[in-house]
Amino acid sequence: MLELIDVSKVHSGSKRSVDGITLRLGTGLLGLLGPNGAGKSSLMRIAATVTRPTSGRVLFDGMDAVARPQTLRAALGYLPQDFGVHPRLTAREFLSYLAAARGIRARQARARVSELLELVNLTQAAARPLGGYSGGMLRRVGIAQSLLSDPRVLIVDEPTAGLDPEERVRFRNLLSELAADRAVLLSTHIVSDVASVASHIAVLAGGRMLAHGTAEELLRAVAGQVWETTVPPEHAAALQARHLVGRTARTGAGVRLRLLAPAPPVPEAQAVSPDLEDVYLAAVNQPAVDPAAAR
Numbered sequence: 001m002l003e004l005i006d007v008s009k010v011h012s013g014s015k016r017s018v019d020g021i022t023l024r025l026g027t028g029l030l031g032l033l034g035p036n037g038a039g040k041s042s043l044m045r046i047a048a049t050v051t052r053p054t055s056g057r058v059l060f061d062g063m064d065a066v067a068r069p070q071t072l073r074a075a076l077g078y079l080p081q082d083f084g085v086h087p088r089l090t091a092r093e094f095l096s097y098l099a100a101a102r103g104i105r106a107r108q109a110r111a112r113v114s115e116l117l118e119l120v121n122l123t124q125a126a127a128r129p130l131g132g133y134s135g136g137m138l139r140r141v142g143i144a145q146s147l148l149s150d151p152r153v154l155i156v157d158e159p160t161a162g163l164d165p166e167e168r169v170r171f172r173n174l175l176s177e178l179a180a181d182r183a184v185l186l187s188t189h190i191v192s193d194v195a196s197v198a199s200h201i202a203v204l205a206g207g208r209m210l211a212h213g214t215a216e217e218l219l220r221a222v223a224g225q226v227w228e229t230t231v232p233p234e235h236a237a238a239l240q241a242r243h244l245v246g247r248t249a250r251t252g253a254g255v256r257l258r259l260l261a262p263a264p265p266v267p268e269a270q271a272v273s274p275d276l277e278d279v280y281l282a283a284v285n286q287p288a289v290d291p292a293a294a295r
């Protein structure tokens with residue numbers, strides 16, 4: 001459906017925010033995972049035709065979406081990171097205003113706005129001014145606006161930022177439902193946002209793609225390299241200096257460390273099954289994790 005092929009973006013001052021990224025989006029959820037400054041927003045702005053890539057191609061159904069962005073734009077819903085609302089308008093007024101601005105006819109707009117308020121669970125609050133909404137409620141308004149024209153492609157930039165854990169789970173479920181019959185591109189720096197719902201995950205850092213594949217493929221790439229061991233507190237620093245360390249926990253017996261290493265970091269270390277936190281840690285700290293190599 002949507003393809004980004006060897007896309008780069010160079011800004012004035014020769015800062016390169018996106019560096020040769022190739023991604024293909026079909027039905028399902030593609031999670032873009034990376035630390036702050038990885039280039040996620042820049043890549044999403046290119047995919048949403050807000051900015052043009054310096055080089056590379058963007059194809060929508062095989063057609064050039066850089067030279068002719070109209071077809072993609074008509075099929076696109078986009079929730080930018082800095083999505084702003086008018087605090088004095090109610091949710092219903094705000095969404096109706098956006099529907100009118102996008103040329104949706106009044107009668108159709110009324111029905112669509114009610115449907116979307118229901119979908120994002122805001123029907124009860126629809127007549128309240130947005131100025132009194134919580135961060136989570138505003139994000140849901142943002143999702144509702146991105147769905148006004150029932151897009152085939154939905155691009156959401158860090159939609160879970162600032163949400164509490166309960167809202168985060170609700171949001172994740174909503175996006176997962178939406179991805180059943182459309183392409184969803186979601187960016188986040190939180191592994192658990194994508195771990196259970198993404199059909200594919202791409203790990204980005206420094207504008208480059210460090211790993212890409214299904215969760216299963218990515219996990220296979222670090223299989224046999226994840227270890228846990230408990231050491232006296234005074235030995236922890238030495239291990240941390242030599243190996244990539246993920247979660248650590250103080251226990252009655254010392255410090256429990258989770259480490260990434262090609263061989264047991266200490267003889268008594270136990271091999272454990274990798275999770276996506278391990279994949280992420282390995283990817284952002286190593287030149288590349290190539291899931292193909294693990295097949």
Ligand SMILES: Nc1ncnc2c1ncn2[C@@H]1O[C@H](COP(=O)(O)OP(=O)(O)OP(=O)(O)O)[C@@H](O)[C@H]1O
Pocket residue numbers: 011012015016017034035036037038039040041042043158
């Ligand atoms: N217009 C621009 N001009 C110069 N540098 C830019 C521009 N846009 C982005 N950058 C730089 O490119 C890098 C990637 O930024 P981007 O916002 O895409 O990252 P991100 O992964 O979305 O991070 P965050 O989650 O913090 O927004 C950053 O170092 C940023 O400062």
